[in-house]
Amino acid sequence: MKQLHFALADYVVLALYVLALVFVGLRQRKLVSSEASAFLVAGRGLTVPAFVATLVATWYGGILGVGELSYTTGLGAWTVFGLPYYLFALVYALWLAPKVRTAARFTIPDTLEAAHGRPVALLGAALVFFLVAPAPYALMTGTLLQGLFGGPLWLAVTVGTLLSVVFVARGGLETDVRTNSVQFLLMFLGFGLLVAFCFAKVGGLPTLAAQLPATHKSLSGGNPLPYILVWYCIALWTLADPGFHQRCSAAQSPKVAQRGILLSILCWALFDFLTVSAGCYARVLLPKLGAPIDAYPALSEAILPPVAKGIFWVGMLATVMSTLISYAFLAATTIGRDLAWRTGKGDEVRWTRIGVGIAAVLAIVAALALPSVVGLWYTIGTAFVPGLLVPLLTAYAPESFRVHPGFTLVGMALGSGLPLVWMALGQSKGGMDAAHYPFGIEAIYVGLGASLLCWALGAIKKAAG
Known part of the structure; x- marks a missing residue:
């Protein structure tokens, strides 16, 4: 992404966001190595608001991809990236969430070992590690920083990744949840502002729909059925997602886990409304956009004034960084508990902290290798x-x-x-x-x-x- 134009006020907004992350990251109490429950599952004390904030923010990191698909297919983006995930999240809430919290285990491999034995758990740990690889979110964070400051992509990816994960190594899931709570508010604020300015410039949804291609108003978005079905299968990811498992394990009770997911589905639906609408507005206002993946950044360049533009970019960064933080911690937990601790190599908290660094380095390498x-x-x-x-x-x-x-x-x-x-x-x-x-x-x-x-x-x- 080429560097866009920002006013000093926009950079001030960004600086305030970074300071907020630093404040949240440093205010955690220092944990000792024996506090595995506090570090890995926040002492199993997540309330419904904290649960919703961290799950919603964590599970919605692919913002540039959503922008690309919304620009090119309209409602097809919701059919592919929205509806299937609601359906499987509903299954998780009604069936799996109470079971996961009642079992009160730390990780998916813990559950696999209890049911199927240690060899299955160890292979499962390897699969989980790759499943939560935060490379896509490291790449998106770097791409956004490159748009803000210019410079080479490798530097932006490296700085963005390290800034995202540095604090979670100290405070564990509690830090993750606190940063996610800030990011949850910013992602809604940023996209709410963008859609409001689009509404003022273009008009409401009927006016927008009248200017969109016919394919953008169909649920398929012009995509063939086999393509859509593949993404529904990929959405099965929800049922095996370590982030869902970790947050349900960290909830105060089975009811908190279940209600938290149900409320999260409503939040995802609202955020999808904002993001798909923004992509469609971009299609109307910027019909000749060369790279659809730049739909949101280009739209913000076209219609947002200073400060509002800074808030929107902070909202995009918050959306991506929240997932990068959470997935890096999940990958680190896999290293610390599911591999090192399970094979008798040492303290799980210490190894998880080391694992944060390992996960960050691997994410940077993978993001640059497959951009x-x-x-x-x-x-x-x-x-x-x-x-x-x-x-x-x-x-x-x-x-x-x-x-x-x-x-x-x-x-x-x-x-x-x-x-x-x-x-x-x-x-x-x-x-x-x-x-x-x-x-x-x-x-x-x-x-x-x-x-x-x-x-x-x-x-x-x-x-x-």
């Missing part, structure tokens, strides 16, 4: 969701649904290994899509099918005695 946000999402979701989904869901189902750990372990390995092979084959033939995959089958279907087949064979063997 495509949608590409990173697609690759991560396609490869690692199929391997985790069946073992995790059967862990919370009645014991009769569980099969011998050997079948579960093989299903996990094939569920994630085959999609990686499938994507590599597709890439070697020109692209990671059905047109280039063997037999024209999407990689995620191969992974889900292999995982379910292994479970089914295990169930047949179990029934046969």
